[in-house]
Amino acid sequence: MANERVTEIVERLALPIAEHAGVELVEVEYKxxxxxxxxxxxxxxxxxxxxxxxxxxxxxxxxxxxVADPIATSYFLEVSSPGAERPLKKLADFERALGERIHIRLYEPFDGHKAFEGVLLRCDGTSLEMEYAEKSVQRHVCLPLDKIAAARLSVWT
Structure with missing residues (x-):
């Protein structure tokens, strides 16, 4: 898809700029x-x-x-913080989130759930383990990373 190509090009342009500025490039979105x-x-x-x-x-x-001119149409450029519910995409993101509350959405149901919210206990690069509450009972689940559609930090509610 063309939007994926745009984000890949922009990521390549933005990464050295972000590193030079002493910040981490978290995500690029074009929509x-x-x-x-x-x-x-x-x-x-x-x-x-x-x-x-x-x-x-x-x-x-x-x-x-x-200079690169990778986008044919006009657009608005916004540079900002990812916010309190920062997305988790790279292994380093998950490692930094150990012990934090996270929200996971899966491509397909796992143990009857398509989403989990709880505390990230472990991530080894192929799977993650988290603790979550189901009807006031604490449970553990181990999820393969390739089954995760989206992951983000979650603000306690």
Whole structure:
């Protein structure tokens, strides 16, 4: 799909810019909302990013995008923090989230559930183990990473 190609190109452009700025490139998203296209670049660092981090990355990435010109249509560039419910995509993301509350959505049901929310206990690169509550009973589940459609940190509710 063309949108996947755009995000891959933008990731390659944004990664050295983010590293030079001392931040982590978390995710690149390119999607249409209403009549407009949005290119969203999410960055983070320990302690969180501030407006100066976002501005610095945005300006440098905008210049790089002008030169590479990978997007044929007009779009809005947004550089921001991934927020409190940061996505978990890479092994390093899961390792950093050990002991944290996470939300997992699966491609297909596992033990009768298509989603789990609980505390991440372990991740070895092929599977993860988490503890979750089901009707006030604490349970453990081990899920293969290749069965996970989406994962993110979860704010306690």
């Amino acid at each position: 249409k909302e209403g009549a407009n296209w949005f290119l969203r670049v999410f960055i983070d660092k320990p302690g969180g990013v501030d407006i100066d981090d976002c501005s610095r990355v945005s300006e440098q990435l905008s210049d790089a995008l002008d």
